[in-house]
Amino acid sequence: MIHVFDRLPFAVRFAGQIASSVIGVHLHGRSREGSLCHTSKGIVTANERTSLGFSRSGTHALPGWGNTSTLWHTGPMTNSPVPRVQGILESCINVSDLNRAQRFYQSVFGLEVMTSDERFCAFQVGHDVLLLFKIGESKKPAQLAGGIIPPHDTLGAGHFAFAISPDVIEDWRAFLAKQEVTIESEVRWERGGTSLYFRDPDNNLLELATPGIWPNF
Numbered sequence: 001m002i003h004v005f006d007r008l009p010f011a012v013r014f015a016g017q018i019a020s021s022v023i024g025v026h027l028h029g030r031s032r033e034g035s036l037c038h039t040s041k042g043i044v045t046a047n048e049r050t051s052l053g054f055s056r057s058g059t060h061a062l063p064g065w066g067n068t069s070t071l072w073h074t075g076p077m078t079n080s081p082v083p084r085v086q087g088i089l090e091s092c093i094n095v096s097d098l099n100r101a102q103r104f105y106q107s108v109f110g111l112e113v114m115t116s117d118e119r120f121c122a123f124q125v126g127h128d129v130l131l132l133f134k135i136g137e138s139k140k141p142a143q144l145a146g147g148i149i150p151p152h153d154t155l156g157a158g159h160f161a162f163a164i165s166p167d168v169i170e171d172w173r174a175f176l177a178k179q180e181v182t183i184e185s186e187v188r189w190e191r192g193g194t195s196l197y198f199r200d201p202d203n204n205l206l207e208l209a210t211p212g213i214w215p216n217f
Helices: 010-023 046-051 098-109 166-178
Strands: 036-038 042-044 090-095 112-116 120-125 128-134 142-144 147-149 159-163 185-188 194-199 205-209
Touching: 090 098, 098 112, 098 120, 098 128, 166 194
Parallel strands: 090 128, 159 205
Antiparallel strands: 036 042, 112 120, 120 128, 142 147, 185 194, 194 205
C-alpha cells in the first residue's frame, strides 16, 4: 500500500507537522502497514476502517472534517509529538512605495502603526502583526542589539485574509466603493462563509473573509 503522505514534498509534510501542533492533528510517519491513525482512538486497521465507512486504500475523503478533533489520517504517529505553536504571529509582504502602502492600509483598514523606518512598517492587526517591507530591503540581514534577523524575500503578488463578521460584510462593500477599491471577486463557500477579494497598490491580493471557510474558521 502506498501512503499519500509519503509522496508529499518535504515542505508540505513539514507544514503539516507544524499545523498538527496547532490543531492537534497528527501527520507523522506510518505506524504500521495498512493502518490508520486517529488522534483519540489510536491505530485502526484496514479491516476496522471499513466498518467506519472509510475506504481500505486510505484515500477516501476525510470524515468528520468539521471537527478537527476527530480527523483520520493515513500516516504514522510517533512517541515524540511536535511542540505546540500558538498561531501565526506575523504576515509579511513586499511593497514598492512604503509611504503609499502605509497610507493605503491605514485608510482602508484603520490599522495602527506600531513601528516603522525607511525599510519596513509594522501594523497591529488584533493580536497579529502585518509587516510591509520595501522591495529589496528584506534581502539584507538586519543587525539589532539582541542579534541578527536573517534575510528573506517574496516574489510576485502576495496574499492574506482579514477575518470579519458576517454582520459587517455589506458595510465593507460600501466602504471599499467609497475608497474606490474594486472588488475583484467574491466567493461563497460551501461551509457558509463569504470572501471578498481585492488588490492593494502593489497588486497583493487581499481578502475579507467571514466564518465558514476553514474547519477552524
